Amino acid sequence: MGWRMTTKFEVNGKPVSVNVEPRMTLADCLRHELRLTGTHVGCEHGVCGACTVLVDGEAVRACLMLAVQAEGAKVVTVEGLSNDADLTPLQKSFRKHHALQCGFCTPGFITTAHALLTEEPDCDADRVREVLSGNICRCTGYIGIVEAVLDARAAYKK
Amino acid sequence: MKLPPFEYACPTTLNEAVALLASHNGEAKAIAGGQSLVPMLAFRLARPSLLVDLRKLPGLNEIKIGADGVRLGALVRWRDIQDDKRLESAHPLLKAAIAHVAHYQIRNRGTVGGSVAHADPAAEMPGVCVACDAVITAAGKGGTRAIKAADFFEGALTTALKPDEIVTEIHLPAWPAVRRSGFQEFARRRGDFAMSGVALFYDLDAGGKATNAHIGTIGVGDRPRRLAKAEAALNGQAVTEALAVKVGEAAAAEVDPQEDIHASAAYRRSLTGTLCERALLAAAR
Numbered sequence: 001m002g003w004r005m006t007t008k009f010e011v012n013g014k015p016v017s018v019n020v021e022p023r024m025t026l027a028d029c030l031r032h033e034l035r036l037t038g039t040h041v042g043c044e045h046g047v048c049g050a051c052t053v054l055v056d057g058e059a060v061r062a063c064l065m066l067a068v069q070a071e072g073a074k075v076v077t078v079e080g081l082s083n084d085a086d087l088t089p090l091q092k093s094f095r096k097h098h099a100l101q102c103g104f105c106t107p108g109f110i111t112t113a114h115a116l117l118t119e120e121p122d123c124d125a126d127r128v129r130e131v132l133s134g135n136i137c138r139c140t141g142y143i144g145i146v147e148a149v150l151d152a153r154a155a156y157k158k
Numbered sequence: 159m160k161l162p163p164f165e166y167a168c169p170t171t172l173n174e175a176v177a178l179l180a181s182h183n184g185e186a187k188a189i190a191g192g193q194s195l196v197p198m199l200a201f202r203l204a205r206p207s208l209l210v211d212l213r214k215l216p217g218l219n220e221i222k223i224g225a226d227g228v229r230l231g232a233l234v235r236w237r238d239i240q241d242d243k244r245l246e247s248a249h250p251l252l253k254a255a256i257a258h259v260a261h262y263q264i265r266n267r268g269t270v271g272g273s274v275a276h277a278d279p280a281a282e283m284p285g286v287c288v289a290c291d292a293v294i295t296a297a298g299k300g301g302t303r304a305i306k307a308a309d310f311f312e313g314a315l316t317t318a319l320k321p322d323e324i325v326t327e328i329h330l331p332a333w334p335a336v337r338r339s340g341f342q343e344f345a346r347r348r349g350d351f352a353m354s355g356v357a358l359f360y361d362l363d364a365g366g367k368a369t370n371a372h373i374g375t376i377g378v379g380d381r382p383r384r385l386a387k388a389e390a391a392l393n394g395q396a397v398t399e400a401l402a403v404k405v406g407e408a409a410a411a412e413v414d415p416q417e418d419i420h421a422s423a424a425y426r427r428s429l430t431g432t433l434c435e436r437a438l439l440a441a442a443r
Contacts, residue, residue: 003165022166022209025196044159045197049263058237058266064196065267066189068166069211112262133348134261 009070011036012080022068027051029067030077038078038107042136049135052108053077059115078107081114089155090114090148099148101139108135113149121156161199168211172297172324178210180299180322188212188324190233191267193260194276218271218326223248227332232271232325240265249333251290251359254341255282261349271325274310277317280351280377282343283328284311288382289357289374292330298323311381337361338368338397340437343376344429346420352377353421356409356433358441360392368392373405373434378415378426385412388434397442406435 008017011034018033025044030036030053042048044063051062054076082088087095090113100106109132116123116131123131128149129142137145169175179186187206189195190213198204212218218231221242228249230239239245239256246253259265259273259282273283274294287294287307294305299322310318319325343355355376360368371392373385388409395401410431417423 003163005166021163023161023163023199025161028160045200046193046264049261052263055266059263060266061193061263063200064193064264066166066192066196066209068168069189069192069213071168116262130348131262134263 005068007068007071009072010074012076018067020067022066024067025063026053026055026065026067026070026075027062029070030062030075033067036077036079040104040107042104042108047136048105048108049112050105050108052111052135054080054111054115057115057118059112076111078110081110090117090152093148093152093155094145097144097148097151099140099144105135105137105139109137109145113152117149117153117156121153121158123153125150159200159202161196162202162205164199164206165208166211167208168214170214170216172215172326175210175212175215175324176298176322178208179324182206182208184321186210186321188275190269190272191235192272193264193268194272194278198276212271212324221245225332226329228252228330230270230328230330232269232327234270236260236265236268236270239270247333247335249330251333251339251341251357252286252330254339255286255357258282258341258343258345258349258352258355264349270328274328275317275319275325277311277313277315277381278351279314279380279382280353280355281382282352282355282357282376285355285357285374285376285382286330287311287328288384289359289372290330291372292328294325295327295329296320296323297326302326304329308384314380334361338441340439340441342433342437342440344433354378354415354426354429354433356430356437358434358437360397360441367394367396369394373409375409375413375430378413378430380416385409385434387412392438397438399439402435402438402442405438406431406433409434 040050042050046064053062185207189209218233220231222229292307339359343352358373360371363369371389373388391408415423415426
C-alpha cells in the first residue's frame with residue numbers, strides 16, 4: 001500500500017488533481033476522492049452498468065478503468081448532465097415514462113442514453129435496446145426506460 | 159471487490175514497455191482497455207505487482223487494409239472495428255463476430271490485443287483468429303515473432319505469450335470478394351459470453367461447390383478450434399439445407415464441450431450443431 005500517483009484530468013468541465021493508489025478505479029475516485037456520488041457502484045466487475053460515465057465523450061464503465069488511466073481525459077458524470085434551473089429533456093423524459101423506481105441504476109442509464117443520443121439521435125428501438133443491454137435495472141422491466149430514451153431523441157436532433 | 163495493490167507504469171515506447179514487463183520476474187501484466195483484466199483483478203484471480211499501461215504506445219491503434227488482408231493494431235477497440243465501413247467488404251466475418259462482443263460501454267474500451275492475450279474460450283476475437291488462420295505478432299525482449307492463431311491459444315486464459323511479450327498486431331489473411339461466411343452464437347442475454355458460437359467461411363469452385371471450408375467454434379472446450387471433420391463434410395459439396403444439417407451433425411459430433419453452470423455438455427454439443435447449420439445457411443444466402 002501507500003504507492004500513490006498524482007493524476008490530473010477534467011471532471012464536468014473543471015480540472016481536478018487527485019493523489020490515489022493505482023488500484024483505485026475511476027468510479028471509486030469520483031465517489032471517494034471527488035465526492036461525486038451520483039456515479040453508482042453496483043457489481044464492481046463490469047456487468048451492471050450503474051457506474052457508466054463519459055470519458056472523452058464515450059460511455060465507459062468507471063469500475064473497469066483505473067483512475068490513473070484517466071490522466072488528461074475529459075470525464076463527464078451524471079452530475080454533469082443536469083443543471084440547477086430545470087430538468088434536462090432526457091430527465092423529463094425519464095420522469096414522464098416512469099423510467100426509474102428505486103433510482104440506483106438511473107445514473108448509468110442517463111449517461112449511456114446521453115452518449116447514444118448524442119452520437120445517434122436517429123437510433124431506433126432495436127438499437128436503444130441493444131445499447132441499454134449493458135445496463136441492468138431490477139425495478140422497471142425496461143419498457144419505460146426504452147420509451148423514455150426514444151422520446152428524448154427529438155431534443156438531441158440538431 | 160476492490161482491486162489488489164499494484165504499481166503502475168505508462169511507458170511511451172514498446173521497448174520501454176517490454177523492459178518493464180521483463181523486470182518483474184513474471185509478476186507484471188500489460189493492460190490495454192482493461193475490460194478483461196480489471197474484472198480478473200476485482201475477483202483477485204490476478205495479482206500482478208506491476209501494471210504496464212499500453213495506451214501511449216504509438217502506432218498500435220490502426221486498422222490497415224491491404225492486398226494481404228487486414229492488420230489490426232493491438233490497441234484497436236471493438237468500437238473502431240464497428241465504425242470502420244471498409245471492413246464490411248474487407249472482412250465481413252470479423253464485422254459480424256464483433257457485433258456480439260460484450261456491451262456498448264465495454265466496446266468503447268476493449269481491444270483486440272487484450273482479447274487475444276486474455277484468451278477467454280468463449281470470446282469472439284480468438285475464435286475469428288483461429289477460424290481465419292490469423293497470425294498474431296508479439297514483441298518481447300528477444301525481438302518480434304509471429305505466432306499462428308492455432309498455436310497461440312493453449313487453453314482457457316492461457317496463451318503462447320511469454321511474460322515479457324506484448325501482442326502488437328493481428329493479421330487476418332486477405333478476404334476474396336466472392337467468399338461466403340456466417341457467424342452465429344447463442345447467449346441467454348445479449349452481450350453475455352456465448353454458450354457456443356460458430357464462425358465459418360468457404361469459397362466457391364468453378365462448379366459452384368464449397369471449397370476451402372473453415373469452421374471454427376468458441377465456447378465449447380477450453381479454446382477456440384477448427385473442426386476438420388465438419389470442414390471435410392462441407393468441402394466439394396453444393397450448400398443445400400440437407401447439407402447444412404449434415405455439416406451441423408458433423409460439427410456436433412466433433413466438439414468436446416465442457417459442462418458448467420450455464421449449460422450441460424450435451425446441450426452445448428447440440429447447440430453447436432444448430433449454430434453451425436444456421437451459420438452455413440446464412441453464408442449460402
